Amino acid sequence: MKQAIQCLSALAQETRLSAFRLLVERGPEGLTPGELSAELDIPGPTLSFHLKELAHAGLVSTERRGRSLAYRARVSRVDRLLDYLTANCCGGDADLCRDAEAADGRRRA
């Protein structure tokens, strides 16, 4: 649970969510803090604070590339997060769960 909250908190902030999504789009090549700082128009220290938060949650990894660092998104973390959030849905009864969602949809429609 601690880990899930860490991931959720990390993504529940505008600057960090934007940075993470840029990194997801970019793929394996990654982006440097300098590039992110420019792209997001955020001062270095502020960005650094947020990247640290994402790294601490395991949502990004880093690798040195020349004189800069390359930050990359770890998308698999997001998948694991989803699994945790919906674990044992409807007590494990898939049919019940499907019905519940359908009923819920009907109510809103």
Added chain:
Amino acid sequence: MKQAIQCLSALAQETRLSAFRLLVERGPEGLTPGELSAELDIPGPTLSFHLKELAHAGLVSTERRGRSLAYRARVSRVDRLLDYLTANCCGGDADLCRDAEAADGRRRA
């Protein structure tokens, strides 16, 4: 994006995450604030504050049932959240994305 942050923030808190997961497990029958308050050992006003947060994010729905309310989890919101977080992964190049994850895994192993 606003909506995604709202969902993430709502779940990024111990009491709310616990409540949400209890509701997910319970399925369509739902749980009343009183039951949740007892189960989680949280004072009424505190729980109420958190349920409001979840409801505001669209993660739970309510329905009156006799003298109480039934809170239910809206699991579909979580699915949509995942889609948003990983949208346009690796610029839409699925092969690239798969490779990136595999490489990342190798690095960590």
Added chain:
DNA sequence: TGAAGTTTTCTATATATTTGGAATTATGGA
């Protein structure tokens, strides 16, 4: 080794969230 480029740490301030007791509001049944 030294200088330039990158990124992070330090630090203070501003802002936002969480908590729970007391009071209030809403509901259903007699």
Added chain:
DNA sequence: TCCATAATTCCAAATATATAGAAAACTTCA
């Protein structure tokens, strides 16, 4: 209507998070 139950709102204090300038630390390449 009136009472008992259920849940929410109000409020103030405690806690946590975000921001960015100045300074420091780490890398690389000449």
